[in-house]
Amino acid sequence: MARAVTLPHTPSHADAAPATRAYQWLALALGALVFWALYMYSTQFVDGLGVTGLNRPVFWGLYIANFIFCVGLSAGGIGVSALVHLLERTDMKPVAILAEVLATSFLFLAASFIIMDLGQPTRFFFVFLSPNFSSPLLWDVTAITSYMFLCVALLYFSARGELVRRRGQGRWRPLVQLFTLGHTSLSERALRWDHRFLRTLAIISIPGAVALHSVTAWILGLVKGQPGWNTPILAPLFIASALVSGLAGVILAVLVSRRFFKLEVADEVVQSLAGYLLALIPVLLYLLFSEFLTVGYSGTPAHLQVFHEILFGRFARIFWFDIVVGVLVPLALLALPWTRTPRGIALACLLVIVGVFAERTYVLLPSLMRQALIPGLVAYHPTAVEWSLMAGAYAGGLLFFLGLMAFLFGLRSEGRPPRPRYVR
């Protein structure tokens, strides 16, 4: 054949344009969503939280469910990165950077959901001016704030060398100078110090991640007036959910990112991460089962009413969706060798993430809808404002993630990525 076969790494100008253009269109669409959400938020800011579906007694809704979900995914992501650094898996180095980018994005998202939920957002800093040390919310804000620094520090030391190596020359140089705080040395000594800092930070970040998400669980779990929340299993359940969703998020991000960015992650790495996920999902199922058995067997009326609502009532659809689609299907997809392909793993991860989000809603809401002195159950229907803000927040988070990834790794400008090898 006369015509040459295009090698995967040969840049081809004809293909480069569509890839970049698609990326630009995506960024534009996400940006539009963010602006729409900002507009919707302005109505909430002016008119008050009455524009949402929240009411008495359902004082917390979609925003807080998303907050818990984002904190969880962030904590889980950092867990993955810490494990990579501590286990010294050099083949997983890009995975760690990606996990840190993901964790940072989701931590900022979590903070933004908290701001959205406040009736007086401009008074947020009062938390630091007149703190009440017996409030779990104060400790959560403290944990999130300190964790944000930890996340950014991890990302800095993890990505610094890689960033300088990839982007140190050319037109990106000033930006690299800025992001690395002028520390652009690639000497043996500089890299060794990066590594040392990383190990220390990784060791701190594991108890940090556990603390972060446990405190989030205790916001709900320490409230004695809410029978569905007030259970000691809530913190372990949240930690398990965080690890599962964080790991699934990282795997999904790896699979998507290696198609669009210059990020080389071998299939073996994805397979071993999928193995961890497969081992973690049953823990979640076990904790849920333990909780439901205890409540069902002891039959305390208040608890039972909440759990009846989850298992057979208005939350039954969400609950059974989570159990079947969010837990059992991914478990099968990951366990069966012929579905454990990159595509199957990606699907399993997506389902796991959706399932964990569903879990957040059925943990948060049914307790609020049942009130000791109010007969019957109250309804909560999120409004367009809440859905818009949620969509806009995730669009903004994705934009942040994509932008940071494109800066760190660069777009894969050659049209088609190298064909993934299937390993079973």
Add this chain to the structure above:
Amino acid sequence: MTEERRPRWGMVIDLDRCSGCQACVVACKQENNVPFSDEEEAAGGREISWMRVMAATEGDYPHVKTRFLPLLCQQCDQPPCTRVCPTRATFQSPSGIVGQIYPRCIGCRYCANACPYQVKFFNWYNWSKFRWPEEMRSSLNPDVSLRPKGVIEKCTFCHHRLQKAREQAAIEGRAVRGEGDFVPACVEGCPATAMFFGDLDDPDTTVHKLAASSRAFRLLEELGTEPKVIYLKEGEWNAQAQA
């Protein structure tokens, strides 16, 4: 003013005497500048009413009975709401009254979720600024501040009346008496004399004596919140007369 002992303000509500007339509800709204809400807002769980009369109807015709329970902030001695507030916007005063500092409230609604009695109310709208009917503005109580949107508000046992009583007592050179110097608006407005108010620790007050009654009970006592609103349950003769 130096006080030997701080009074522990409490309320006793005799359910046997309560006729469910809702005079306490109206009195409270008038006294405390509680914003009005329309039908739709009330149906959506957005109305603010520091005092509510809960009704439960039992039995079938012709033996129907409706029980009433006036529900207000239980003024717990161990309040779950003040514990969880991140900014100390909701607090317990030395005399035991649970209050709310509106300018310090960030509107996170954690206290409202922590309160098992559901007596903390959120300002879902910019009621006081835009929605207060013009003709009603002259009836606003100058002793009670209007609340902006996005903050929690609650019953304060008409704390502004206590302040006035304290000033009066200071003029007369004495301490505030355990009974008779002031009552909250709801107690004042009750036509059936079903509500009593005073210092629970003072052995001479009506509330102290009634609180020792065998009919006395407190709501959700098992949670350990130690409410200072004490109910006297309805007499059994009602049930016997029915049968």
